[in-house]
Amino acid sequence: MLRIGWLRTNLTNYKPKINCAMSGQAKILSFFSPKQKRQSESNDCEGDNKIRKLDSNQTSVGNGKENVSSDMQLSPDQKKRIEENRQKAVAKLHTKLTSTVVVDVGKSWKTAFLQDEFSKSYFEQLCKFVDSERKKGTVYPTPENVFSWTRACTVNDVKVVILGQDPYHGPNQAHGLSFSVLPGVAPPPSLLNMYKELESDIEGFHKPSHGYLMGWAKQGVLMLNSVLTVKAHQANSHKDKGWEKLTDATISYLNKNRSGLVFMLWGAYAQKKGAHIDKKKHHILKGVHPSPLSAHRGFFGCKHFSKCNEYLRDNGKSPIDWSNLPEHLS
Numbered sequence: 001m002l003r004i005g006w007l008r009t010n011l012t013n014y015k016p017k018i019n020c021a022m023s024g025q026a027k028i029l030s031f032f033s034p035k036q037k038r039q040s041e042s043n044d045c046e047g048d049n050k051i052r053k054l055d056s057n058q059t060s061v062g063n064g065k066e067n068v069s070s071d072m073q074l075s076p077d078q079k080k081r082i083e084e085n086r087q088k089a090v091a092k093l094h095t096k097l098t099s100t101v102v103v104d105v106g107k108s109w110k111t112a113f114l115q116d117e118f119s120k121s122y123f124e125q126l127c128k129f130v131d132s133e134r135k136k137g138t139v140y141p142t143p144e145n146v147f148s149w150t151r152a153c154t155v156n157d158v159k160v161v162i163l164g165q166d167p168y169h170g171p172n173q174a175h176g177l178s179f180s181v182l183p184g185v186a187p188p189p190s191l192l193n194m195y196k197e198l199e200s201d202i203e204g205f206h207k208p209s210h211g212y213l214m215g216w217a218k219q220g221v222l223m224l225n226s227v228l229t230v231k232a233h234q235a236n237s238h239k240d241k242g243w244e245k246l247t248d249a250t251i252s253y254l255n256k257n258r259s260g261l262v263f264m265l266w267g268a269y270a271q272k273k274g275a276h277i278d279k280k281k282h283h284i285l286k287g288v289h290p291s292p293l294s295a296h297r298g299f300f301g302c303k304h305f306s307k308c309n310e311y312l313r314d315n316g317k318s319p320i321d322w323s324n325l326p327e328h329l330s
Contacts, residue, residue, distance in 0.1 A: 100127070100130065100131045100134060100143055101126070101127045101130050101131065101143065101146065102118055102127070102147070103143040103144050103146065103147065104144055104147065104151065105147045105150050105151075106147065106150030106151045106152075106154065106155075108150075108154035108155045108156065109147075109150040109154075109155050110150070112155045112253060112257075113249060113250075113253045114150070114246075114249075114250075117245075117246050117249050122242045122245055123242060123245075123246065125242060126241055126242030126243065126246075129238075129241050129242070130229055130238070130241075133229075133231060133238070137231060137232060138231070138232035139229050139230065139231055139232065139238075140167050140168065140169060140170075140173065140174040140229065140230055140232060141167055141174040141175050141176055141229070142175075145174070145175040145176040146176055146228050146229060147176060147228075148175055148176030148177065149176050149177055149217065149222060149223065149224060152177070152214060152217035152218055152222075153217060153218060153219075153220050153222070155253075155254075156258075157220045158220050158222045158254060158258065158261065159219070159220035159221065159261065159262065159312060159317055159320065160220060160221045160222065160261065160262045160263075160264065160308055160312075160320060161221075161222045161224060161251070161254065161261060161262070161263045161264065162178060162179065162221060162222070162223045162224070162264045162266075163178070163224055163225075163226065163251075163263070163264070163265055163266075163270040163273055163274060164178025164179055164223065164224065164225040164226065164270070165178075165225060165226050165227065165236075165267075165269050165270075166225055166226065166227040166228075166230050166235065166236055166238065166239065167225055167227070167228065167229065167230045168181060168188060168230075169230045169231070169232055169233055169234060169235055169237075170232075170233070171232075172184070172185050173185055173188070174230070176228070177213055177214070177217055177223040178223040178224055178225045179191050179194065179211075179213060179223055180211060180212060180213035180214070180217075180223060181210075181211040181212065182212060183210055183212045183327050183328060184210070185210075185211060186211065187210065187211030188211065189291065189292045190289070190290045190291050190292070190295075191211045191213075191290075192207075193290040193291070193292065193295040193299060193300070194290050195207040195208070196300065197290070197299060197300055197301075197302065197303075197304075197305070198305055198322055200300075200301070201303045201304075201305045201306050202305050202306060202322050202323070204323060205322055205323050206323070208325050208327070209327075210325075210327045212325070212327055212328075212329070213325065214326075214329045214330075215321075215324045215325040215326050215329055216320065216322070216324075216325070218329065219320050219321065219324065220320070221320060222254075224247060224250060224251075225247070226243065226244055226247050226269070226270075226273055227239055227241075227243040227244065227247075228243045228246075228247070229243065244273075247273075248273070251273065251274065251276075251277070252276070255276065255277050255278055255281070255282065258281075258282075259281045259282070260281070260282065260283075260311075260312075260315040260317065261281075261282045261283070262282070262283045262284075262285065262308045262311055262312065263277055263282055263283070263284045263285065264285050264287075264304055264308070265284060265285065265286050265287075266286075266287050266288065266289045266290060266299065267288060267289030267291075267294070270289075271286055283308075283311045285302075285304045285307060285308065287299055287302045287304060305320075305322055308320065
């Protein structure tokens with residue numbers, strides 16, 4: 001009995017020491033909670049603080065240059081190496097995307113402006129289209145000949161520009177130069193009419209047995225089609241897919257950065273494409289197309305070939321030897 005009375009007395013007089021900073025029922029309950037649980041809650045709070053700190057650090061890093069300390073600034077050499085590596089990575093990616101279209105492009109043309117065109121979104125889409133077309137069937141010309149016009153002469157050696165529309169769509173014809181066909185292939189009707197006009201216009205010209213015009217290209221005659229590829233046996237099948245933008249850029253570059261060029265614009269299509277050419281800087285020869293459908297309406301007798309040479313001489317440039325057409329010339 002004495003022990004029971006002693007317990008009652010002590011329990012009645014017991015007053016737990018409560019932290020004055022604690023208030024409310026939740027804090028009283030936490031006081032009587034097991035120590036392990038309180039430690040866990042403390043750890044959770046510490047974890048949240050670490051996450052917030054990490055997020056803060058990541059945000060600080062992501063903000064850019066303003067958060068980089070002065071001792072972390074890059075030297076000129078480091079910046080140069082970073083830029084070189086970036087350009088290599090871009091070039092590698094570009095090569096992957098355009099590997100079936102951009103093959104063996106002349107360096108002078110590529111450096112002057114084509115590299116910029118190759119990096120544009122329209123050209124990437126064009127490459128995907130041409131690649132898809134080649135997987136489905138035959139496309140002319142072969143990949144290595146699409147840009148043969150850039151290898152025939154440098155961008156600064158161009159004297160004359162003859163605009164065409166799209167490549168020949170028969171076997172072994174197209175090789176990257178408008179109006180020209182590969183050796184061993186009979187000259188097409190339009191080219192035969194050009195030969196006929198040359199025989200009457202240029203003294204000593206004799207119609208060759210072939211239609212390979214690389215001899216002109218090597219002298220600075222750019223024979224450029226508006227569209228550079230075509231599906232076999234389907235004329236204009238690659239029209240409005242992006243080639244026109246690239247060839248427009250080619251004409252625009254020559255117009256702005258060169259002077260004293262002769263532009264031969266035969267037919268309404270070529271004349272529309274060359275409408276923006278500066279007549280004060282260049283000489284423009286307009287006429288009907290040499291096609292059998294129109295040649296008799298003004299191409300025969302136009303004397304564009306002799307007029308071209310006359311202008312070149314007057315401007316201190318060597319004339320084109322229109323008779324220089326070897327059948328085998330790379």
